[in-house]
Amino acid sequence: MLKKILLLLFAFVCGYIAISLLPRANLDNLPYIVSDLIMNPVRFFIGMLAFIMTTSVLSTFVKSAYEQTLYWIMKKQQLTASVAIDYSSIFCYLLLMRKSILIAIFLLIFSLVMGVLSIERSKEVLEERGY
Incomplete structure (x- = not known):
């Protein structure tokens, strides 16, 4: 559980660094973004x-929240504090949105896509192994 808290803190710090270092993204200032690059x-x-590090870490929280909620719905497992930490990653997005809405939305979209893709991949691996 401490590992998840530290990962969430790491994701927030990396997201804050990404928002601070990347140029402010608007559709109006595309030449500014290219010149800054x-x-x-x-x-x-x-x-x-x-x-990229923020996206990959937050996608693990998306995957874990989905899987643990699914197990709870199927009555295979009780909810634990780990689920609360997984869902607290939403607050990480909200805090990052205070600095830059557009980059935080990109973080949210990419981490959701990566999390969903890793869920599908883990299902395929389990089916191949016969579980």
Whole structure:
């Protein structure tokens, strides 16, 4: 459980770094974003690296929340504090939205997609193994 709390804190810090380093994204200032990429490639690279790490960590929370809720609905497992930590990742998105709404929405979309894709992949692996 402490590991999940530390992962959530890590995801928030990486998301904050990504939002701080990436340029403010609007459809009006697309040339500014491209010029910022050319002029500051290291800053952009670090921002994108933090964005990818945030997305991958938060996708594990999406996957875990889905699976544990499904087990609870099927009456195979009781809800634990781990589920509360998984659902508290929503507050991480809300806190990041205070800094930049558009980048936080991109984080939410990409982590949801990655989480759902990893759920489907884990189902395929379980079916292959005969579980």
